[in-house]
Amino acid sequence: MKKIGNLFLIILILSLLIVNFDDPEQKVIKYFPFDEDIKFTDNSTNLSLISQTDEDSYKVQWDIQSKLEQDIYLRQDVSLLFVDGKLKGILNQWKEKANELKQETLLNGEDSSHYEAITLHHGEVHYPDDVIKSIQMMSHDELYVIDSPHSPLESFKEPGNSNEKEWKKTLNRTKTQALNHYWNELMRHYELSSEDYLEIPLADLWQYQQKNLPTLTRKQTDQVIGQLWEGLYQNYIIGIKSHQDKEYNAINTYMPLILVDKKGKFIYVLFRDESGQNHRLIQRVPEFS
Numbered sequence: 001m002k003k004i005g006n007l008f009l010i011i012l013i014l015s016l017l018i019v020n021f022d023d024p025e026q027k028v029i030k031y032f033p034f035d036e037d038i039k040f041t042d043n044s045t046n047l048s049l050i051s052q053t054d055e056d057s058y059k060v061q062w063d064i065q066s067k068l069e070q071d072i073y074l075r076q077d078v079s080l081l082f083v084d085g086k087l088k089g090i091l092n093q094w095k096e097k098a099n100e101l102k103q104e105t106l107l108n109g110e111d112s113s114h115y116e117a118i119t120l121h122h123g124e125v126h127y128p129d130d131v132i133k134s135i136q137m138m139s140h141d142e143l144y145v146i147d148s149p150h151s152p153l154e155s156f157k158e159p160g161n162s163n164e165k166e167w168k169k170t171l172n173r174t175k176t177q178a179l180n181h182y183w184n185e186l187m188r189h190y191e192l193s194s195e196d197y198l199e200i201p202l203a204d205l206w207q208y209q210q211k212n213l214p215t216l217t218r219k220q221t222d223q224v225i226g227q228l229w230e231g232l233y234q235n236y237i238i239g240i241k242s243h244q245d246k247e248y249n250a251i252n253t254y255m256p257l258i259l260v261d262k263k264g265k266f267i268y269v270l271f272r273d274e275s276g277q278n279h280r281l282i283q284r285v286p287e288f289s
Contacts, residue, residue, distance in 0.1 A: 029076060029233040031226035035125045035133035042067045045079060045119040047143040049155035050106065057110045058145065058153055064091060066121040066137070068099040073126040077101045078229075078237060079119035082203055082255050083109070085175045090237060090251070091119075114171045115143040116203040120229050136226055140206035144168055183257045186270040189278050197259035197268070202232075205258060215264035216285065223286050224267055228258065231281045232269065240273040248273040261285070 043066035050059040064079050075098045081089035091103050101121075109115075121137045145155045146167050159165040179201065187194065198214050205225065212221045236256060239247040256271040269281040 029078065029120070029122055029230050030124070030134070031223065031230045032124065032132045032134040034222060034226075035135050038072065038123075038125055038135055039069060040066060040121060040135070040137045041069055043119075043121045043137050043139050045117050045139040045141045047115050047117055047141045049143065049145055049153070052153045053108065057108050058147060059106050060109050060115060060143065060145065062089065062091070062105045062107060062117060063103070064117075064119050064139075065102045066100070066139075068123065068135070071097050071099045072123050072135075073097065074124040075099065075101055076122045077103065077119060078122070078233065079103070079117055080202070080237070081107075082116045083113050084171070085114075085179045085255050087250055087253055087255065092237070109145060110147065112147050112167065112171060113145050114175055115145065117141050118203050118206055122229070134226065136222075136229070138206040138209050138225075140203070142203075144171060179255060179257075182254045182272070183270065186257065186272065186278055186280075187259075190268075190270065190280055192259065192268070196262055198262060200258040200260065202256045202258060202269075213260050214262060216260075220264075220286055224283065227283055228267065228269065231283060232256070235279070235281055236269075236271060240271075240279060242273060242275060242277050246275070248275060 044064070046063040048061045050061050052058045062079075062081060064077055066077055068075070074094060074096055076094035077091070079091040080087060089105075089107065091105060093101050093103055095101060117140065119139045121139065123135045125133045125135065127133070141157070143155055143157060144164070144167060145153075146164075147153055156164050159168050183199070205228070208221060208225060212218055213224060216224065235241065236250050240250055241247050253271060253274060256269050259268040259270065261267065264285055267283040267285060270279070272278050
């Protein structure tokens with residue numbers, strides 16, 4: 001790994017990447033009541049096609065950055081990259097007494113694909129008398145890369161012509177078919193009906209940064225999302241713990257599915273580890289007076 005200033009450059013080999021900058025003792029994202037006095041001045045996730053390396057591969061750049069108005073006790077950014085519905089990369093960086101984080105990564109890709117990255121920008125704010133508060137923000141980006149022998153290499157975020165619209169439709173259909181088959185198996189295993197839940201692919205969770213989850217208030221939504229990331233970090237991002245006391249890497253697993261109970265009582269997260277074992281995280285929706 002080569003460090004350039006505050007930027008970190010990793011070359012992805014064989015479409016597989018895990019980058020963790022944190023100390024093993026610090027592998028935790030913890031939800032605390034939100035701090036209303038400290039704000040992000042900037043935060044973003046960006047995916048861009050850089051170049052074609054040869055006839056069969058190309059490079060995609062994955063950038064993450066966030067900045068606060070001031071230094072706080074702990075800053076952390078964790079980002080997940082999904083390619084055609086499968087987890088292909090994790091970026092994770094934390095700093096103490098900091099306000100700004102930046103990560104820049106290059107990775108090799110091949111074939112036409114849909115790239116999606118979602119990032120949690122997180123921080124802990126410590127006050128006297130052991131008062132701890134947290135801040136959080138999500139960002140997201142996606143990129144369609146068209147690598148066809150019949151046309152030059154190209155990419156787009158939103159289709160600008162009929163050809164790009166057709167490619168987006170094709171790539172989305174292929175990805176969705178695979179994910180729906182996978183998610184339906186998980187729901188059948190846990191005897192859950194789609195009629196009872198709002199289904200949210202993990203990469204789409206950022207859409208609830210500003211809008212409320214169904215039946216929930218803004219305060220409930222913020223807490224649910226914070227606790228969702230806490231659970232995902234401990235049980236998926238840094239390793240999937242199986243019932244046989246084994247731990248599996250999440251890389252190359254399909255995207256987790258978040259289920260929001262339409263009665264506003266529970267949140268489930270469903271996924272499967274590389275051994276084929278199914279997992280369900282259960283979260284109770286907080287009640288506020």
